Structure formats: structure tokens, C-alpha cells
Amino acid sequence: MDIIDKDEKEVTVIWKDRKYVIPKSEISSMDSSKSGAHTSYYYQTFYLKDNSKIIGSVAEETPDEITIKSELGFVTLNKKKN
Structure with a gap:
């Protein structure tokens, strides 16, 4: 998730190529120190x-x-052996 804009009332983010506007009143905390590649993990067999x-x-x-x-x-x- 990337923050693209924020003001005193709301934060605008992009996540999975979609734009979301979140009211700051709904956010309990934000950690701006986390940055870099975004990865979603899912288990495979x-x-x-x-x-x-x-x-x-x-x-x-x-x-x-x-x-x-x-x-x-x-x-x-x-990959070639297993």
C-alpha cells in the first residue's frame, strides 16, 4: 500500500492498483517507516x-x-530434481 496523499481529514492510498480514500477518524495508527516492495503472502502446497x-x-x-x-x-x- 502506498500513501499518495494525506491531509487533516483523510488519507489516500493505492493498493493493488486501486485508489482508496480513508477517513483519518477510522485509522488507529500509521507506520510511515515501512517502505519498499509490497508482497502478499499465501500458502501453497x-x-x-x-x-x-x-x-x-x-x-x-x-x-x-x-x-x-x-x-x-x-x-x-x-526445480529439475523435485
């Missing part, structure tokens, strides 16, 4: 060739590997 599965979210992906953040930590898989 990855089924491996040995019939095991990993449930987690993609933390990083390259052409050869995928790193998954699971409940047990980070797992890096070679």
Missing part, C-alpha cells in the same frame, strides 16, 4: 516426486531453484 509435500509460501525463485518458507524454516528445492 508443493508435491514432490517422492510423494512428500511441503506447505508454505515462495520466499525466492530463480530459473533453477525455488525457496519455500514453511513452518519448519526455509527449504530450497532444485
Whole structure:
């Protein structure tokens, strides 16, 4: 979410390519120190060739590997082997 305008009454933000105007009376707090790439996380199930599965979210992906953040930590898989 990016703040594009704010005044004494409202804050205007863009989130997922849509513009929203939020009354300041509805905002309990704002942390302006958070900035950078915005990411939404969702869990996926990855089924491996040995019939095991990993449930987690993609933390990083390259052409050869995928790193998954699971409940047990980070797992890096070679795409060609798994």
C-alpha cells in the first residue's frame, strides 16, 4: 500500500492498483517507516516426486531453484530434481 496523499481529514492510498480514500477518524495508527516492495503472502502446497509435500509460501525463485518458507524454516528445492 502506498500513501499518495494525506491531509487533516483523510488519507489516500493505492493498493493493488486501486485508489482508496480513508477517513483519518477510522485509522488507529500509521507506520510511515515501512517502505519498499509490497508482497502478499499465501500458502501453497508443493508435491514432490517422492510423494512428500511441503506447505508454505515462495520466499525466492530463480530459473533453477525455488525457496519455500514453511513452518519448519526455509527449504530450497532444485526445480529439475523435485
